[in-house]
Structure formats: C-alpha cells, structure tokens
Amino acid sequence: MIQAKKSALFERAFAMYLMPSIRRSFSHLYARNIRPSKGPALIISNHSSWWDGLLFFFLNRRVWNLDVHIMMHERGLKEFPFFRRLGAFSIDRNNPKDILASLRYAENLLKQGKTVILFPQGDEFHLETRPLEFHTGVVYLLEKCPEIPLVPVHFYYSMRRDKHPEVWIDQGDSLMLSDFPEGSRHDRTVWLQERETTALDRLKTDVLEENYEEFQEMLKRRRKP
Template structure:
C-alpha cells in the first residue's frame, strides 16, 4: 500500500489553488448541516460519484471541520494523482487481500493517533443515481475495532441548474455512535450504514430537484 505523506506547507499552498479552482468550476457549492465536529477523531463516510469528492472534503475540512484528516483512496487513482498523498491520502488495492488488511490496519493506526479518516465505502466511483450504494465491509471492521469513534455521514449530489457551470450540493448528517447503528455483526453494521446513507442521498436528491435551497449555505459566496 501507499502511505500518506502529509505536508502542512503543501496543504496551505494547495488550498489557495483549490478555492480558486472551485469558483471557476462551480456556480454554487450548497451545504446543509455543515458544522464543526468537536469530537476527534471521527470516521467520515460518503457516496462516491466524482473525482471532485476528495477535493470537496479537503475544502470543507480546511474551512469548517479543521481535523487532522486522512483519506482512503484506490491505489490506481492515488498513483495517477500522487499529490493527494500530501493532503493525507493513502491507498487500498481491493484486488489484493493482503493489501486490504494492511490498509485497514494503517487506518486503525491513524485513528489511534487521533486522526480522522475519510472512507468511500462503495470502493469505486459510481454514477450518483445507482442504487443501492453497495458498501464494502471495511467500515464495519473499523467500527468493531474502534466502537468509541463516531461516524459522520456525508452525501454529495452534482447538478446542472440554470447556469453554464454545474453546482454541487452536500448534506452533513448527524454524527452516529455505534449504538445508533443497527446490527450486531460487521456486515450488519455496514449494511445499516449503507441504507442510512442511501436514504440521506435520496432526500438530498429530492431537494436538488425541487431547487429547495432554503436550508443551504453557498460556501462559494464571498464573505
């Protein structure tokens, strides 16, 4: 596996580039429920439908959460976009069972060190309309090892509205303790989170279709 090689200097410089890139790429970045998570570490989980997902996590962490955050990323993509290592990305190779174990153990070590971790339990990018989201069981494994760490559910939805450039909508759900996630086994816990995130994504989708922006804040709006 490829370990993270986080650099504060690179993060600071990249943030300036990313914020400018986002303003050039999106009409709006609408967030609902985006708030600080005082308890650290945390496990963030999200649906995965775009190359942008990881960068949006970096943006929100930089502007709101301010955790020492690391992100699990498919090895082939991390090799292609190696700069993600300096933002805290590390790899997993789903085709190699031994590498999966090493990646999960590395994730455990990060959590033990008080660092927060981002997981995309679908494993790969899938079109945002595909259902079910179909989670792998790694999240269940980590919850079994670290039942004290909360799970923060995040959903992304990309849409073309009335402007030339697309917009992105994001919803941050309430943090979940292991007691609030139904099931007794790792597989059952993973399945419950899969259903929970699917429901959250579908609810977000309906708000996008209805253009219901009342509860959303545009993070790209100056000031």
C-alpha cells in the same frame, strides 16, 4: 499499500490553487449542517466524482480544521501522487492482504486522534446508482475504534440554469457503533448502506424541489465587472 506523507506547507500552497479552481468549476456550492466535529471522526460519503476528495479538502479548510487522512484507490494515488502530501493513503481492493493493511493503517490513524475519510462504495459509481453497495470496512473500523463517531456526508451534483454545475452537500447526524443494530459485520453494513441510500435520495429531492432555505451558499462568487 502507499502511506500518506502529509505536508502542512504543501496543504497551504494547494489551498491557494484549489479555492479558485472550485470557483471556476461550480456555479454554486450549497451546504447543509456542515459543522466541525469535537474530535477525530470516521467520515464517509457516496462517491460519484473525482471532485469528492477535493471537496472534502475544501470543507476541512473552511469548517472542520481536523487532521484529515483519506483512503484512495491505489491506481488513483499512483496517477496523482501529490495527494499523499494532502493525507491520502492507498487501498488495492484486488489484493486481500492490501485491504487489511489499509484498514489497519486507518485504524492506527484513528487511534492517534486523526480523522479518516473513506468511500464505502470502494470506487466511483454514477450518482444515480442504487443501491449504494458498501464494503464492510466502515463497520470493521468502528468495531476496532468504538469510541470514534461516524459522520456521514452526502454529495449531489446538478446541472441547472448556469454554465457550470452546482454541488449540494449535506452532513448527516453522527453515529456511534452502539447506534447500529445487533448483527454480523455484513448485516450492519447493509443497515448503514440502506440508511445512507435514503439520505442521499432525500438530498436529491431537496435539489429537485430547489429547497434552498435549509442550505448555506459556501461559494463566494467573483463580482462581474
């Protein structure tokens, strides 16, 4: 596996590039319940776009201010190695030994007080793919670090009236391992998968019904001349 090689200087420089890029790429960024964690957390999300990881970086700079590391597919990290300096580390799901090494690396990060972001689907899938078939790594990490909260985040991308797409982001309530039903790691993963599928579909409904009142606009648009 490829380990992260974080650089605070590179993060600051990258933020100067990313913020204008987000403004150019999206017409609106609506967010609900985005709030900082009181400490390290395991953050998960559905994964349908290359933008997902960058939006996490945006949220962390704007709201969370946590020491964040993110699990990324090895082929993507090799293609974009600069993500290592933002806290990305790799996983190769075609190699069982590499999977275990990546999970143990993530476990050590959590035990060091760092926040870990991962995508339980394991790869990018179309936004409307159902169910959100999760791998068991999330429950593995919670079993190893039961004092760490699980924070679900949901992304939904939508084309509407503007030239550029909107992105809607919803942060769900935190969960502890004790909130999960009793059962095997697989059973608990299926429970989480069903729970997060329902939450994402609820966000989709909010988008379709244009329920703006519960969301905050986080994207500051440039004024037109």
